[in-house]
Amino acid sequence: MKNKIKSFMRSILWSYSPASEREAADSTARNFLLHWFPAKIATRSISFSYSMVLGTIILALFTILTVTGLVLMFLYVPSVGHAYWSIKDLEFVIPYGWFIRDLHRVAAQLMVATVFIHLMRVFLTGAYKQSTTVVGSYRPLNWWIGLALLLVTMMLSYTGYLLPWDQLALWAITIGDHIALSAPLVGPAISKILIGGTIIDQNTLIRWYVAHVFFLPLIIFMLILWHMWRIRKDGGLAAVEALGTERIQQDKVVAKGKTYSLMGIVQGITPTITQYRVRGESVNASPYVTRRILVIFVFVTAITMALAFYIKAPLEQPANLMWTPNPAKAPWYFLWLQELVADTTIRIKGFTISGGFVGGIIIPTVLLLFAAAWPLLDKSTDAAIGVWFHKSRRLQNTAFLAVVAVIVILIYVGAVMRGPYWHLYMPWQAWIKMPTRF
Ligand code: HEM
Numbered sequence: 194m195k196n197k198i199k200s201f202m203r204s205i206l207w208s209y210s211p212a213s214e215r216e217a218a219d220s221t222a223r224n225f226l227l228h229w230f231p232a233k234i235a236t237r238s239i240s241f242s243y244s245m246v247l248g249t250i251i252l253a254l255f256t257i258l259t260v261t262g263l264v265l266m267f268l269y270v271p272s273v274g275h276a277y278w279s280i281k282d283l284e285f286v287i288p289y290g291w292f293i294r295d296l297h298r299v300a301a302q303l304m305v306a307t308v309f310i311h312l313m314r315v316f317l318t319g320a321y322k323q324s325t326t327v328v329g330s331y332r333p334l335n336w337w338i339g340l341a342l343l344l345v346t347m348m349l350s351y352t353g354y355l356l357p358w359d360q361l362a363l364w365a366i367t368i369g370d371h372i373a374l375s376a377p378l379v380g381p382a383i384s385k386i387l388i389g390g391t392i393i394d395q396n397t398l399i400r401w402y403v404a405h406v407f408f409l410p411l412i413i414f415m416l417i418l419w420h421m422w423r424i425r426k427d428g429g430l431a432a433v434e435a436l437g438t439e440r441i442q443q444d445k446v447v448a449k450g451k452t453y454s455l456m457g458i459v460q461g462i463t464p465t466i467t468q469y470r471v472r473g474e475s476v477n478a479s480p481y482v483t484r485r486i487l488v489i490f491v492f493v494t495a496i497t498m499a500l501a502f503y504i505k506a507p508l509e510q511p512a513n514l515m516w517t518p519n520p521a522k523a524p525w526y527f528l529w530l531q532e533l534v535a536d537t538t539i540r541i542k543g544f545t546i547s548g549g550f551v552g553g554i555i556i557p558t559v560l561l562l563f564a565a566a567w568p569l570l571d572k573s574t575d576a577a578i579g580v581w582f583h584k585s586r587r588l589q590n591t592a593f594l595a596v597v598a599v600i601v602i603l604i605y606v607g608a609v610m611r612g613p614y615w616h617l618y619m620p621w622q623a624w625i626k627m628p629t630r631f
Pocket residue numbers: 244245246247248249250251252308309311312315318320321335336337338339340342343346413417420424429430431432579
């Protein structure tokens with residue numbers, strides 16, 4: 194019965210079933226799209242409990258964003274006079290326009306959140322660390338590419354925030370601009386690049402639009418290709434390295450590395466972790482991994498569509514520089530920074546260091562530098578690479594989780610507990626009434 198269900202599911206999802214090992218290997222090696230997979234993949238690295246397939250989920254979300262974004266481009270007008278009304282048309286006039294917009298918005302929020310969670314899983318499995326026994330790989334590089342992906346993903350989401358040209362968008366961008374302005378010396382220049390002048394207007398909208406629909410997606414796409422390529426060149430996910438370390442300990446053998454060259458463009462030797470290629474420890478990438486990716490894409494699309502039915506993308510009053518909403522809040526993933534900005538103004542004998550500088554620039558820069566330097570500072574053992582919560586990493590995992598907990602708490606405080614004039618309210622307390630302009 195179990196086998197019948199299995200073969201039925203297979204026939205729906207992916208009917209391809211190779212007749213031999215040779216055919217399975219050929220199907221990846223000869224196919225342009227599948228070529229980036231190795232012919233065989235270690236079972237340990239594709240286990241859900243290791244990666245939780247978060248990277249593939251992000252890929253699926255990015256695909257949904259690209260498809261819905263392309264449709265939205267036919268309908269959205271990037272001009273201050275028309276932007277808001279083109280979104281209104283999407284909501285109320287164009288058939289299913291609201292659904293495409295909600296889908297885009299939900300996928301964007303999910304992507305930012307999933308990228309953060311993926312970063313956490315990579316940290317907690319020590320997957321960014323270079324092994325001392327393996328030659329030919331360099332895992333820290335993929336961690337740095339990942340950090341760039343995180344920054345560009347946040348920028349992509351933030352630039353999209355301005356496009357509806359409503360009050361929410363305008364004031365979220367204004368907060369970001371104020372933070373940039375508080376950077377000493379370079380602040381005004383950064384602000385000028387961001388908003389294209391001294392006030393947020395058509396110049397801002399057009400540059401954020403071009404960044405949002407062209408430059409940032411292109412950069413993410415290129416970085417993703419590099420990220421995937423590095424996984425292969427590092428010999429697979431770090432879980433495989435743990436397997437290699439165990440086997441080296443058991444067998445006391447170091448496998449030979451194989452040289453590779455992509456038409457002479459890149460050269461090097463593959464890492465020595467080829468030992469998992471024994472029966473039972475690896476599967477053919479096609480169809481096992483390809484089918485899995487297809488299932489994840491279908492699943493993520495279904496969940497995102499279901500959520501888009503229930504979570505409405507907000508659209509407030511048209512943008513108005515003369516009327517400041519109170520409180521004005523940044524998007525949720527920047528709320529911890531807004532909260533830090535509000536809490537970190539330092540006054541010493543008439544001398545003031547603004548919270549914008551301390552919380553908005555110094556603290557996030559220090560966190561980012563620490564994250565970038567960590568693969569080089571981390572001195573845990575090789576046995577901890579690719580292993581969840583390894584005991585030799587107890588202290589650093591605890592410190593990392595403490596930083597994450599502080600960020601999550603600050604986001605919660607900013608989202609739920611900050612009312613008018615940025616006063617703190619308990620969840621059960623009512624906010625003071627503010628006059629409404631409209
Ligand atoms: C657009 C954003 C990103 C995409 C599409 C992406 C995609 C992926 C995919 C598909 C994998 C394979 C394993 C898995 O599914 O989890 C992976 C692994 C990895 N990612 Fe990302 N990633 C992104 C962002 C990040 C970030 C923010 C970091 C960390 C700063 C990061 C660091 C890594 C590392 C080090 C690996 C190898 C993990 C291992 O060997 O176990 N990635 N990524």
